[in-house]
Amino acid sequence: MKEFLFLFRRDYKTAENQPTPEELKTHLEHWQIWFDELAKKNILARPTQRWDGVGKVIERGKSTTNGPFAEIKESIGGMIIIRALDYDEAEKIAQGCPIFELNGSVEIRMGL
Secondary structure (H helix, E strand, O other): OEEEEEEEEEEOOOHHHOOOHHHHHHHHHHHHHHHHHHHHOOOEOOOOEOOOOOOEEOOOOOOOEEOOOOOOOEEEEEEEEEEEOOHHHHHHHHOOOHHHHHOOEEEEEEOO
16 A cells, blocks of 8 residues: 545635535535545545645745745645555545535645
């Protein structure tokens, strides 16, 4: 088994793309169910961890900017590390991710 990083991205800035409080509650419940299923299958390589939505971006020779990717709306909302045999299996696992409910995406990277 190899370890894969899943980076979850979606638009957290555009007001009309944000869920209502009830939708967000349901969405977060779906995340918890998904994480629980991954844990039961021993797919999670480490416990889930929450991240703030602010962050900083530092570029070589430039000043620090607040918030990730200030020029675009989509940003990283979280990450997990999972176990899978290969990219194909990691992709199948990612297909069940609740981020797609809010038009987000999952970036997958394999640890070396």
